[in-house]
Structure formats: structure tokens, C-alpha cells
Amino acid sequence: xxxxxxxxxxxxxxxxxxxxxxxxxxxxxxxxxxxxxxxxxxxxxxxxxxxxxxxxxxxxxxxxxxxxxxxxxxxxxxxxxxxxxxxxxxxxxxxxxxxxxxxxxxxxxxxxxxxxxxxxxxxxxxxxxxxxxxxxxxxxxxxxxxxxxxxxxxxxxxxxxxxxxxxxxxxxxxxxxxxxxxxxxxxxxxxxxxxxxxxxxxxxxxxxxxxxxxxxxxxxxxxxxxxxxxxxxxxxxxxxxxxxxxxxxxxxxxxxxxxxxxxxxxxxxxxxxxxxxxxxxxxxxxxxxxxxxxxxxxxxxxxxxxxxxxxxxxxxxxxxxxxxxxxxxxxxxxxxxxxxxxxxxxxxxxxxxxxxxxxxxxxxxxxxxxxxxxxxxxxxxxxxxxxxxxxxxxxxxxxxxxxxxxxxxxxxxxxxxxxxxxxxxxxxx
Amino acid sequence: xxxxxxxxxxxxxxxxxxxxxxxxxxxxxxxxxxxxxxxxxxxxxxxxxxxxxxxxxxxxxxxxxxxxxxxxxxxxxxxxxxxxxxxxxxxxxxxxxxxxxxxxxxxxxxxxxxxxxxxxxxxxxxxxxxxxxxxxxxxxxxxxxxxxxxxxxxxxxxxxxxxxxxxxxxxxxxxxxxxxxxxxxxxxxxxxxxxxxxxxxxxxxxxxxxxxxxxxxxxxxxxxxxxxxxxxxxxxxxxxxxxxxxxxxxxxxxxxxxxxxxxxxxxxxxxxxxxxxxxxxxxxxxxxxxxxxxxxxxxxxxxxxxxxxxxxxxxxxxxxxxx
Numbered sequence: 001x002x003x004x005x006x007x008x009x010x011x012x013x014x015x016x017x018x019x020x021x022x023x024x025x026x027x028x029x030x031x032x033x034x035x036x037x038x039x040x041x042x043x044x045x046x047x048x049x050x051x052x053x054x055x056x057x058x059x060x061x062x063x064x065x066x067x068x069x070x071x072x073x074x075x076x077x078x079x080x081x082x083x084x085x086x087x088x089x090x091x092x093x094x095x096x097x098x099x100x101x102x103x104x105x106x107x108x109x110x111x112x113x114x115x116x117x118x119x120x121x122x123x124x125x126x127x128x129x130x131x132x133x134x135x136x137x138x139x140x141x142x143x144x145x146x147x148x149x150x151x152x153x154x155x156x157x158x159x160x161x162x163x164x165x166x167x168x169x170x171x172x173x174x175x176x177x178x179x180x181x182x183x184x185x186x187x188x189x190x191x192x193x194x195x196x197x198x199x200x201x202x203x204x205x206x207x208x209x210x211x212x213x214x215x216x217x218x219x220x221x222x223x224x225x226x227x228x229x230x231x232x233x234x235x236x237x238x239x240x241x242x243x244x245x246x247x248x249x250x251x252x253x254x255x256x257x258x259x260x261x262x263x264x265x266x267x268x269x270x271x272x273x274x275x276x277x278x279x280x281x282x283x284x285x286x287x288x289x290x291x292x293x294x295x296x297x298x299x300x301x302x303x304x305x306x307x308x309x310x311x312x313x314x315x316x317x318x319x320x321x322x323x324x325x326x327x328x329x330x331x332x333x334x335x336x337x338x339x340x341x342x343x344x345x346x347x348x349x350x351x352x353x354x355x356x357x358x359x360x361x362x363x364x365x366x367x368x369x370x371x372x373x374x375x376x377x378x379x380x381x382x383x384x385x386x387x388x389x390x391x392x393x394x395x396x397x398x399x400x401x402x403x404x405x406x407x408x409x410x411x412x413x414x415x416x417x418x419x420x421x422x423x424x425x426x427x428x429x
Numbered sequence: 430x431x432x433x434x435x436x437x438x439x440x441x442x443x444x445x446x447x448x449x450x451x452x453x454x455x456x457x458x459x460x461x462x463x464x465x466x467x468x469x470x471x472x473x474x475x476x477x478x479x480x481x482x483x484x485x486x487x488x489x490x491x492x493x494x495x496x497x498x499x500x501x502x503x504x505x506x507x508x509x510x511x512x513x514x515x516x517x518x519x520x521x522x523x524x525x526x527x528x529x530x531x532x533x534x535x536x537x538x539x540x541x542x543x544x545x546x547x548x549x550x551x552x553x554x555x556x557x558x559x560x561x562x563x564x565x566x567x568x569x570x571x572x573x574x575x576x577x578x579x580x581x582x583x584x585x586x587x588x589x590x591x592x593x594x595x596x597x598x599x600x601x602x603x604x605x606x607x608x609x610x611x612x613x614x615x616x617x618x619x620x621x622x623x624x625x626x627x628x629x630x631x632x633x634x635x636x637x638x639x640x641x642x643x644x645x646x647x648x649x650x651x652x653x654x655x656x657x658x659x660x661x662x663x664x665x666x667x668x669x670x671x672x673x674x675x676x677x678x679x680x681x682x683x684x685x686x687x688x689x690x691x692x693x694x695x696x697x698x699x700x701x702x703x704x705x706x707x708x709x710x711x712x713x714x715x716x717x718x719x720x721x722x723x724x725x726x727x728x729x730x731x732x733x734x735x736x737x738x739x740x741x742x743x744x745x746x747x748x749x750x751x752x
Contacts, residue, residue, distance in 0.1 A: 057533065060529055061533070064482070064525050067486075068518075068521055068526060069522070070489070071518060072522070075507055075514050077496060078503040078506070079511055082508060086504065089497070089715070090500075090711050090714065093715055093719070094718045096493055097494065097719050098722055100493045104489060105734070108485075109482075109730075109733050109734060110737075112480060112737055116479040120740050160712065160714070163712055165712045165715065166715070397512060404519055412526055415526070419530055
């Protein structure tokens with residue numbers, strides 16, 4: 001049982017982590033494509049058309065990866081977590097159904113028009129298709145984050161003879177953490193996409209230093225990132241405060257606050273030691289945590305000792321530091337990049353952006369680790385434990401399919417990244 | 430008061446039928462790839478390019494409705510079908526990604542993706558048939574059940590090939606169209622043999638099905654269904670050389686009739702012999718909320734799907750991967 005739970009979680013975690021890579025790019029990239037396409041419509045400059053055609057290829061490939069891995073998800077809800085639908089299906093189900101109905105068909109159908117319809121529909125209709133696809137990706141994020149946020153901070157549900165149902169759909173959807181989480185994820189997607197655009201354009205410039213459209217898209221990506229990353233810092237802070245209010249155990253884990261105390265120190269670095277309930281080799285700022293989280297140096301913060309159930313400390317602690325560390329690097333690079341690129345394009349900077357092409361993935365995945373592992377041992381906070389939702393698939397079945405998935409995903413990811421670099425290396429001509 | 434589980438059974442059935450027909454033709458095209466020349470392969474892929482994403486979405490809707498409207502059945506069905514489902518998913522992934530990657534690849538890379546595109550299509554089709562076979566028998570354990578399921582899997586491959594070939598008759602011209610007509614005849618023969626075998630085997634394999642179908646005098650009325658299927662098959666055969674759209678319409682009719690027969694065999698079970706749609710249904714509050722959304726959104730989906738098919742109607746010509 002223990003083993004099956006671990007494998008079921010590993011498998012689902014692998015699938016969902018692999019899946020989220022691609023929507024994270026497409027949600028943001030879809031809107032960048034709208035900009036490229038409208039600029040071409042306005043200026044009739046073939047450079048913008050070339051840019052659009054290059055990036056729509058990247059989009060199509062990324063979207064396809066998102067679709068196929070998303071289908072896996074729709075099955076695994078049932079195969080890996082039957083207890084989930086049994087317990088909260090009356091709330092979770094309709095949110096998923098609305099995502100399919102209002103977003104998936106829209107995106108998939110108009111993506112066809114976007115990709116293959118340039119010479120078959122009017123320019124205006126083609127621009128409209130790009131806008132519809134972009135809206136579809138955002139609507140999709142809306143529903144899936146409504147569901148995820150509800151699992152984190154459930155609200156609006158009632159019990160009818162012991163069966164959990166929605167009392168108020170508005171309260172279910174607009175649950176306490178939803179606005180923060182949605183804004184955080186949409187920004188993450190915008191940042192990830194702009195770093196992909198900047199990174200692949202930089203890669204092109206390293207090979208063809210005089211490609212004017214690659215320089216255009218490099219600057220474009222860098223400027224968008226320079227605006228979005230600081231916004232993300234603000235939204236992230238607000239999201240953290242919201243989490244402190246509604247899921248204090250998650251905050252205690254990510255700050256490695258073992259004991260409840262006034263004027264709690266901020267641990268910058270260290271090795272959480274779950275057995276001894278302390279952080280080894282910790283570098284701390286006195287009263288730092290109280291100051292950051294409660295905006296008062298002497299405020300009392302609840303430590304892990306105050307909670308009967310709390311998430312494992314080390315993975316949450318580390319993921320949070322990876323996310324924040326990556327964010328800081330991205331901020332520095334985006335800002336210094338937008339200053340330097342006004343006048344020059346030094347090769348070291350191009351290498352730096354090329355190296356940071358997929359930096360958004362690292363930060364986003366780390367962020368999802370924080371929030372998802374941080375919710376443990378609950379699947380739905382206070383309502384359903386992860387261990388109570390696991391299916392009956394045997395360890396052998398899980399192991400066999402997990403191996404299949406790992407091999408497939410590894411091959412797909414490598415192919416994806418190779419093709420992306422290859423495409424961008426050729427440029428838009 | 431409307432019977433919500435019935436409404437959702439109809440919706441789910443419609444979504445799955447839409448999936449089987451729509452993704453069926455593009456999986457079929459993938460399966461036929463090795464039989465075609467290089468230039469023909471590009472046109473074949475171009476004929477399904479604008480549609481395959483949306484076609485696959487019907488699977489998500491069908492499975493989504495099962496998950497959402499009949500949560501108890503979703504866990505039981507997908508749990509019992511764990512490995513075939515995983516195999517189908519790997520097949521669909523290979524197929525979908527290969528579709529995008531083959532466009533961008535050159536030389537032997539393209540050959541490799543072509544091959545994976547075809548292999549993924551076969552794997553997905555066969556696994557779906559396997560799932561259907563297991564499902565009809567209520568996941569009965571034992572060797573005989575698996576043989577029966579493998580038979581259904583092979584049949585479905587033939588069925589998708591028929592759909593794919595008639596789709597190509599509709600969408601291509603010249604030599605490729607004639608080749609497709611030839612493939613369609615093979616596909617039709619395969620389907621005829623398979624449908625006959627499966628129809629004969631099913632009543633032996635499942636007592637419930639036997640009682641449903643062999644109950645005089647009801648049987649006489651029910652015989653209209655196989656007769657109509659036979660008629661549709663003949664229609665495909667006879668129109669292949671004369672018309673571009675009639676063979677595809679006939680192939681779709683075969684699917685609709687087979688689906689009707691299947692629905693009749695199963696109803697009102699959602700898990701054969703153990704769980705009815707009323708036992709498995711979600712709470713009325715959830716079903717009502719979804720029904721409202723479905724009734725508002727579905728007409729739009731159907732509307733813009735028709736729009737997309739109109740934009741991309743007519744014969745596929747050569748040209749670049751993204752037109």
C-alpha cells in the first residue's frame with residue numbers, strides 16, 4: 001500500500017510536472033503571437049510575418065505537447081486517484097468539464113485556422129483566430145487554477161447527506177487563494193514565454209549576428225520580461241501573505257519555522273533536519289521571517305509544532321529557494337539586458353539569454369512543488385487525505401506504466417528541445 | 430423533472446461517437462502512411478492537419494463527461510483498463526508529437542517520425558479496441574476474454590483504416606485518390622470480416638448481450654440494425670469509384686449503426702452487469718450546473734467546428750506544411 005501510494009504519486013507528479021511545462025509556454029506565447037500578428041497586419045512588414053511564422057511553429061509544437069500530455073491527465077484522475085472523484089467529484093468535475101467545453105475546443109479548432117488558414121481566411125479573421133486561441137489558453141488556466149485553488153483553500157461547499165456538493169459555485173470558483181494563484185501563474189507563463197522568445201532569438205543571433213528580426217524579438221522578449229518579473233515579485237509576496245492566512249503550515253514548512261515564536265528569524269539557507277526538528281548549518285536573519293511575513297519584527301509566527309499535520313519540510317524549503325533564486329537571477333538578467341541591449345549586443349549577454357531560455361520552467365516547476373507538496377498530507381485541504389484517494393492499481397502495474405511514461409517523456413522532451421533550437425537556429429527566413 | 434443521468438448518457442455517447450469517427454479518420458490516415466509515396470504522405474498529413482487537435486479533444490470531452498457525470502464508473506472502468514489505457518496514451522502521444530515533429534524534420538529524422546506517426550496510430554487504435562472488448566465483457570478475467578478483446582482491437586484498426594481511406598477519397602485527388610479507394614476496399618473487407626466475427630462472438634461471450642438480442646419476436650425488429658449496416662457497407666463499396674463524399678458518409682453510417690447496437694447491448698449499464706448509470710451518477714447539483722454550461726456552449730462548439738471544416742473543405746493540394 002505504502003509502495004503503491006508512493007508510485008502513484010511519483011507517476012502523477014511526473015505527468016503533471018511534464019504537462020505543465022508546455023501550457024506554461026503556450027499561455028504566454030499565444031499573446032505574444034497576437035502582438036506579432038497584429039504588427040504584421042498594421043505594418044505589412046515581411047519581417048513581422050517571418051517572426052509570426054517562426055513562432056507559430058514553436059507554438060504549434062508546444063501546444064501539441066500540451067494536448068497529448070493533458071489527455072494523460074484526464075485519464076489519470078480516475079486511474080490513480082479514484083477516491084478524489086468519489087469524494088469531491090461534484091465540485092471538481094464540473095470545473096474540469098467547463099475547461100473542456102469553454103477552452104479546449106476553442107483553442108484546438110482555431111489553432112487549425114491559425115496554422116493552416118492564412119491564405120484561406122481574411123486577414124482580420126486570421127488575427128481574430130490568434131486572439132481566440134490566446135483567450136482560450138487563458139480561460140483554460142482560469143478553470144484549472146480555480147480547481148487547484150479550491151483544493152488548497154476550499155470554500156463554498158456544503159454537505160448533502162454526507163455527500164460533498166457545491167453550495168455556491170461563485171464561492172467555489174473565487175475561493176480565497178484563487179485570484180493570487182491565477183495572477184501568479186499567468187505572470188509565470190508570460191515570463192517563461194518571454195524568456196523562451198529572448199533565449200531562442202539570442203541563440204539565432206549567436207549564429208547569425210545580423211538577423212534583424214531575431215534582434216527585434218530578443219529586445220521584445222527582454223522588455224516584456226523586465227516589466228513582468230518585478231510584477232511577479234509583488235504578486236508573489238501577496239500570494240505568500242494569503243497563504244500565511246489560509247495555509248500557515250505550508251509557510252512554516254517553506255521557512256523551516258520549527259517552533260512557534262515571536263520575532264521569528266528568517267532562514268536564508270540551511271539543511272532542514274526533519275528528525276531532529278531543526279535546520280542544520282542555518283544562516284539566519286534575526287526577526288526576518290516575522291518582518292517579511294507579518295510586516296512586524298516582533299509578530300508571533302506559528303511554527304511546525306503548532307500543526308498536527310504538516311508537509312515534509314525539506315522539499316518545500318528547497319523548492320521555495322530554487323524558485324526565489326531563479327526569480328532573482330531572471331530579474332537581474334532582464335533588467336541589465338534591457339539596459340545593455342539599447343546600444344549593444346555583446347556575445348556574453350546573448351549566451352546568458354540563450355542559457356536562460358528555459359529558466360521559467362525551473363522557477364515554475366519549483367513554485368508548483370512548493371504549493372503542491374506544501375498542501376500535503378492533504379489532497380483537498382481538511383477534506384481529503386492523499387492516502388485516502390489512491391487507487392487499487394498494483395505496484396507492478398504502476399511500475400510498468402511509469403517506466404513507459406519516463407521513457408516516452410524523456411524522448412519527447414529531448415526531441416522538443418532539439419527541434420526548438422534547430423528551428424530558432426535557422427531563424428525566420 | 431428531467432432524468433439527468435439519461436441526458437448525460439446521451440451526451441457522453443455522442444461525444445465518444447464523435448471522437449471515434451473524427452479521430453478515427455485521422456488515426457486511419459496515420460495507419461495508411463507506409464503504403465504511400467513521400468509526396469503523397471505530405472498530402473495525407475496535410476489533409477488532417479487543421480483538425481487532429483480538435484478531434485482528440487472529443488476524447489477529453491467523452492472521458493471528462495464520464496469522470497464528471499459518472500465518477501464512480503470512471504474510477505472503476507479506468508482502473509480495470511489501466512494498462513491498455515496507458516498503451517493508448519503512449520500511442521496518442523507519439524502520434525500527436527510525431528505529427529508536429531515530422532513537419533520540422535529532414536532526412537532520416539523525418540522517416541523516423543513518419544514511422545512513429547504510423548506506429549502510434551496503430552497502437553492507439555488497437556488499444557482502444559482492446560479497451561472496448563474488455564469493457565463489453567465487464568472486465569471479465571481469463572484468457573478467453575483477452576482473445577475476444579484482441580479481436581475487437583484488430584477490428585477497430587480495420588475500421589479506422591476504412592474511415593481514413595474514405596476520408597482521403599474525399600480530400601485528395603489524382604493517383605492518391607485512386608489508391609485510397611483501393612485501400613478503402615481492403616479496409617471494408619477487413620471490417621466486414623471483423624464485424625461478423627465480433628457480432629457472432631459477443632453473444633457467446635456475454636450472457637447479457639445474448640438475452641438482449643435473441644428474444645423473439647424482438648429479434649426480428651433488431652435484425653434491421655445488421656441489415657442497415659450491411660447496406661451501408663455495400664453503399665461504400667459501390668460508390669467508391671463514382672463519388673468522393675458518399676464512401677465517407679457510408680463509413681460514418683457503419684460506425685453510427687455499430688454504436689447504436691453497442692449502446693443497445695449495454696444500456697442501462699455504465700459498467701457491464703454491475704453499475705447502472707443511475708448508481709454511478711454524480712449529485713444532481715453538479716449535473717445541473719454542467720448541463721446549463723453544456724447547453725450554452727455546445728451549439729457554439731458545433732458551430733465553429735462546422736466553420737473550420739468549411740474553411741478547409743475541398744481537395745488538399747501540395748505546398749508547405751502550414752499552407
